[in-house]
Amino acid sequence: MVNPGDIERRREPLAPPIPLVIDCDPGIDDAVAIALAVASPEVDLLGLTTVAGNVSLARSTSNARALLDSFGRPDVPVVPGAERGLVRAKAPHADVHGPTGLGNGRLPMGEPVAAGEHAVQFLARVLAAAPPRSVTIAAIAPLTNLALLVALHPELLDRIRHLVVMGTSSGPGNMTPHAEYNTWADPEAAQRVLGEPAIPVCVVELQTTRHTTLTPRQLDELRGGSARGALLASMIDGYVDQGRGARPLHDVLVTAAIVAPDVIQTRPASVEIDTSTSEQRGRSTFGPERDAPAPLRVSTDLDLERFRRLTLDRVAAA
Ligand code: BDR
Ligand code: CA
Numbered sequence: 001m002v003n004p005g006d007i008e009r010r011r012e013p014l015a016p017p018i019p020l021v022i023d024c025d026p027g028i029d030d031a032v033a034i035a036l037a038v039a040s041p042e043v044d045l046l047g048l049t050t051v052a053g054n055v056s057l058a059r060s061t062s063n064a065r066a067l068l069d070s071f072g073r074p075d076v077p078v079v080p081g082a083e084r085g086l087v088r089a090k091a092p093h094a095d096v097h098g099p100t101g102l103g104n105g106r107l108p109m110g111e112p113v114a115a116g117e118h119a120v121q122f123l124a125r126v127l128a129a130a131p132p133r134s135v136t137i138a139a140i141a142p143l144t145n146l147a148l149l150v151a152l153h154p155e156l157l158d159r160i161r162h163l164v165v166m167g168t169s170s171g172p173g174n175m176t177p178h179a180e181y182n183t184w185a186d187p188e189a190a191q192r193v194l195g196e197p198a199i200p201v202c203v204v205e206l207q208t209t210r211h212t213t214l215t216p217r218q219l220d221e222l223r224g225g226s227a228r229g230a231l232l233a234s235m236i237d238g239y240v241d242q243g244r245g246a247r248p249l250h251d252v253l254v255t256a257a258i259v260a261p262d263v264i265q266t267r268p269a270s271v272e273i274d275t276s277t278s279e280q281r282g283r284s285t286f287g288p289e290r291d292a293p294a295p296l297r298v299s300t301d302l303d304l305e306r307f308r309r310l311t312l313d314r315v316a317a318a
Contacts, residue, residue, distance in 0.1 A: 017044035025053030025141035026063040028103045028235045033251040038071045039314040040259045047077040049119035053141040054093040055101035057083035066107040081119025081145035085186040103238020120148045127159040139165045140251035147189035157198040164254045168284035169206035179282030180206040187282045191273040200295040208299040209250035225316025266297035
């Protein structure tokens with residue numbers, strides 16, 4: 001028998017998709033994070049902005065274009081941003097992602113991205129046209145573009161609903177003993193963005209994301225699920241293990257947390273980034289929540305099985 005309450009619930013309109021821009025440096029895990037966004041009806045992907053990080057700006061831009069084209073989304077714009085750090089040049093992460101940035105993945109080159117608008121101008125244009133607290137930004141690369149946005153357009157920061165960042169570490173680093181790669185690659189930018197009180201920020205940090213592996217059986221499931229799954233699995237195969245045998249998909253947890261917020265747990269916090277030139281450069285030190293308004297949260301845990309299922313069900317099936 002049908003309960004009238006059920007009928008009322010069925011009539012409830014679905015929540016409109018969340019407008020999303022991904023700032024990225026593809027990057028193997030970036031590629032899977034973008035694939036999850038493309039496969040998720042909860043988000044409306046407005047564009048990818050690119051930055052130098054895992055690979056050069058030119059390579060991260062061409063990788064981003066080629067990925068979207070191969071995922072059947074040539075309509076989504078790719079807009080290049082900063083080609084070096086705010087204060088110091090970045091070093092690439094080729095020892096992790098391979099020389100092309102996409103491991104063993106082989107993609108036809110996408111359409112060349114025309115020079116013109118800068119990533120920060122694109123973000124400003126998107127935000128200027130949006131209502132307050134409506135646009136979510138996923139930042140899965142060094143925070144240079146976001147720091148420039150904060151500096152140039154403080155009047156638009158109230159349009160950001162959430163900024164979800166892969167960066168920092170509450171423990172050891174993966175670039176140096178002290179620093180996570182994205183934070184290490186532009187610590188001055190990270191300090192500026194993560195200390196900005198006008199943006200609700202969620203930081204998905206390394207001690208949470210280092211668990212985001214797939215089992216060998218799940219990798220086979222990805223490989224056999226679809227052409228897209230096979231492509232992504234070949235990228236993951238080319239992940240350089242750094243001797244630890246693990247292939248975490250750090251950036252995918254950012255997309256997953258936007259699509260399904262309960263996949264991570266968070267706590268309020270503040271964070272300071274070491275911007276010295278000492279061996280501590282890029283180290284993140286978390287403290288208690290600052291006085292309001294300090295809307296920063298940091299991840300404390302993840303639901304690993306939910307993360308794995310969400311990723312595989314969406315990405316392998318597409
Ligand atoms: C971060 O660094 C890059 O290698 C990954 O793409 C991820 O964004 C992990 O520390
Ligand atoms: Ca990345």
